[in-house]
Amino acid sequence: MGPRGLTGVAAAAATLALSLTVPASLAAAQEDWFDGAPLQVPSGQTVTLLEVNQQDGTQVGSAIHVRFLAPEISRNTGRIEFSQAEEDMAVICQDYVLPHLSKITQTEPEQIVIVLADRWVEFGVSDMDATQFFEAFRPEDGACVWDGF
Numbered sequence: 001m002g003p004r005g006l007t008g009v010a011a012a013a014a015t016l017a018l019s020l021t022v023p024a025s026l027a028a029a030q031e032d033w034f035d036g037a038p039l040q041v042p043s044g045q046t047v048t049l050l051e052v053n054q055q056d057g058t059q060v061g062s063a064i065h066v067r068f069l070a071p072e073i074s075r076n077t078g079r080i081e082f083s084q085a086e087e088d089m090a091v092i093c094q095d096y097v098l099p100h101l102s103k104i105t106q107t108e109p110e111q112i113v114i115v116l117a118d119r120w121v122e123f124g125v126s127d128m129d130a131t132q133f134f135e136a137f138r139p140e141d142g143a144c145v146w147d148g149f
Contacts, residue, residue, distance in 0.1 A: 033096055034103065041088035045072040045080050047116065052104050053123050061110030063136075066097050067117060074118035075131045082133055089114040089135040093144035101139070111147055112137045 033039050039047045050067040072078045073085055080088075092114050101108060118131040137144035 034100060039068070039092060039096055041091055043072075043080050043084040043088050045070055045085075045088065047088065047092070050117070050120065051123065054105055054109070062107065063111040063113055064097075064105055064109045065113045065115055065123065066092070066104070067115040067123070068092065069118075069120070070116040070133075071118050073116055073131050073133060078118060078131065085116055085133045086135060089116060089133065090137070090144065090146070093135075093137045098139060098142070098144055108139055110138060112139060112144060 033049060036048055039049075041047050047068045047070045050069050053065040053067070055063045055065070070080070070085065070088075072080045073082075093112055097104070097112055097114070113134060113136050116133045119127075119129075121127045121130045121132065136147040138147040139145075
């Protein structure tokens, strides 16, 4: 058929069906990540929650550090560069952390720090063999606004 014939209608119906089912699956993923399920991020890498640390009285006020395991950022064996992980961290803040702030902390922090690490590293401890990426955001009007270091 022509460009708008049955083939076009079938494609439109399939697109509509997918758009109606994706939010439900994303909503489920957004709930499960806090229990260790992998997150869906733009780079396609597997990212899972390690821990959340809250700090009061930092230079910017209160902050939470939400740390994730992301083995594919390893400088030795990984495939994800910082530029890709940067987009992942923005999505993690906006789509996962921000909607769950009430589960993470009693009060809204002035800063949300997203940390991706290729392995477990104790919070505040340096590990020269580890690859870690950090991005800071501030919650503002329901959005994560980049708040670079």
